[in-house]
Amino acid sequence: MANTYELIASVTANGSQTSIDFSSIPQTYTDLLVKVSIRVTAGGANYTGYLTLNGATTSYTGRDVMGNGSAASSNLRNYSQIYIGEVNGAASTSSTFTNKEIYIPNYAGSNYKSVSTDSVFENNATTAYAQLEAALWSNTAAITSLSINAEAQTLVSGSTVYLYGIKNS
Amino acid sequence: MAAGSTYTPIATTTLGSAAASYTFSSIPSTYTDLVLIYSGSGSVSTDIGVQFNGDTGTNYSRTLLYGDGTSAASGRQSSVSAINMAYQTTGIQNAKINVMNYANTTTYKTAISTEAIPSFAFGAVVGLWRSTAAITSLTFAASSGTMSIGTTLSLYGIAAA
16 A cells, blocks of 8 residues: 655754754655654743744744643734744753644645644643644745744754655545 | 555545535545545635534534634534534635544544634634444535635545554
């Protein structure tokens, strides 16, 4: 049976990168799926995670719904990158890495690109988040590269990002 | 990789003309779960409902959690004629709908979806179809207006082994 859910590439951080980047993404799939497990070395509890597409720094909009253990809320996320939820820093519970799943349908098409992100930032303390994010990149270009970062902080060694391609035929 | 044999395209369509609904029929019973990916736009802003096996009775219910960028809220619909599991606007949005254990003939069927509507909200839905029948068809229908040309619907089968 043909593979329809294929690993395109993966990166395991070596302790020096401030982003994880994928370039020359093949245009042969229908959708992209990005699985993220990262933490940063910086001293705060949480840092903002971002996704950029094709290196662009404009034309992103977004909104989310999130829960922090005591209340649900919603926020606009209109930044120069796509907001993908919070990322654990050194002040959060040790050995705890945020997990995120990012889905990008029709990434090679000529419509604007919608992005869906599920994110957990768990922490054995008072601050923790479950977050769901909707984002739009108002650009018709096919996605050929993407990058993940957390406020450009250094990623902990062992942080991983996996990029999958999904074919619908 | 192993996942390739368990994430199998069953059927897909890219709408060549505006349509109020689309039905996947003759869904094989050989998988464990179903995944439906929606990506597209519509003529108006409206819910998109899912019906199984052509059942138009009031045998569905759902719970919704959503945020519109300002506030978060939750809502319920019970004894309705479809599970509103996605939402369309005239902009681009997507939804991923998971239907668990769809082929069994013992339990009522549950589904969950995440709907990313960048111009409006993010929603998460859990739905129930009160039927023990195996799901053999799935209809995806706008509550009003139509789904636009170029909208894609892809149905995958997930096998447990």
